[in-house]
Amino acid sequence: MTSLCSLPRLGVGLMYNPALPEFLHTDLDAIDFLEITSDMFWTDRGAGRSPRYEELESWIDVLEWTIRRRPVVAHNIGLSIGNAGRFDLEYVAHLAEWQRRYQFPWQSDHLSFAEVTAVDGSDQHAGVAVPLPYDHDVLDMLEARVQRFQQLVSVPLLLENSVYFVTFSDQDMTEPQFLNELTARTGCGVLLDLHNLYANARNHQFDAREFLEDLDVSRVVEAHIAGGTEFAGMYTDSHSGPCPEPVWQLLEYLIPRACNLRAVTFEFHDSYYGLLGPHGVRAQLVRARGMFSAS
């Protein structure tokens, strides 16, 4: 499997959303690569169904149009790698098939779980991405799964730091310690979502720069940047428009320190495209590129 330091430098890109097809046609020069949430390109009919995955033709058209013109990376949401009840190898096999088809430089997912296994063995969805406690038993479980994933999919897996609104007491490790240990044991990378880090630091009153100092940033391959909003009493990762200044400052701090950083991705929710407009999206990409290309 490719080591992190030999991954290609992609530059500055966008997370795909349903508002973007026209932008891709008119402003393709604004992006160096496109990131896709692969799970949005199919309907998952459920474990054991045949065929389990039904691809959405109009979405696949956009993917195939783009991949002829720009590199594409896969950012998944269905792995649920932290689900203690079951590791969905059928899903991993499907990602491996997509890997053979589209040759993504890497794939990523979230350090959390979204599915749980009921007592009767059936799958249930948590409705949100739920954080994991940073404990030794969780680390052991993830180590085996990350290794299995990388064996089957044959590209590095990046795991994204989650946004969390609740905290667990009496954890064995801090989040940076946990990420450092996981990446050291498995060779996987980190997709560092700087907006998630900013949201967590703001909601739980810690210093985001100290987090970066504690993290082995040589494992960071990709950074996410985005905007957010206050919602139900907390600052959330709603991807609601431009990045706030503190996120830009974190990116500026990270870039010279993260020797294997290969990509910076701006994310926004499609419902905010009307507010941002193509000029607003371009402005975010230009600012990110100004920082990244100086490194």
Add this chain to the structure above:
Amino acid sequence: MGLAAFQRALCDLIASPALCLATRLNASEFLGQYDLSRREGQRLREIVWQRGMSTTCTLYRSNRVTPIYTLLHYSCVVLGEGLKKELEEYWANTELRDLEFKHEIARFSHFLRQRMAAGSITDQFIGEVLDLELALNELRFAPRRRILGTLRDASSGKEPDGLRPHPLVRVVRFKHDAGKLLEALALGVVPYGLPECESFLVLSAIGEELCVKSIEPAGARLLWRMQTGDVRCRDCDVQSLISEGLVGMWPAGPGETAS
């Protein structure tokens, strides 16, 4: 004892603000249902008091309502104030198997139909608006090119065995003037007092864009009867539908993949 039980308990709390409140008052009763370590139990006792738990419960609800409000929007408008009660009832009684939009709207529609059959929902418009939105979604998610390819292949191979509506066409029967009803709903208004009058809307995904086909009411009624399996027609009855490409000698089967 272990992580899986802890995760189940945490998810049960996230799905139910009422359970969070009950656990604040009597944690042992809730925690006793799960095989938890002392540390896991303590974490859950603390979590129900955290401000972020309320945010997480709200995000859960927001994520669950998004597919419904996006893809069954007019049905939500028709339910109006009653929507909240229906959602509460639905969430309390339906397990969330996945967050696939297609599946979530199918589950919620099924729930609404059961409530209508039981007489718990009596709104005069909900049945026809739900029919329309389900038909639209069925076509929206249909593998259009695959179906068209299957039809092309079939036309040169298998023997057709009768006239059928095109698998990428749906007819919706309304008990009111569809145009006036949808105009009002587009403005967020439920047009109470709209007189009863049968009308039809013919939806087609045969072309690149999903569209409404304008055809004679008699033709639409005939197409609707064919769709419901009520009638098998002779060529002469449906000549205009055939020439529009809405009805043809398709072999049985390809339409099933659209749902």
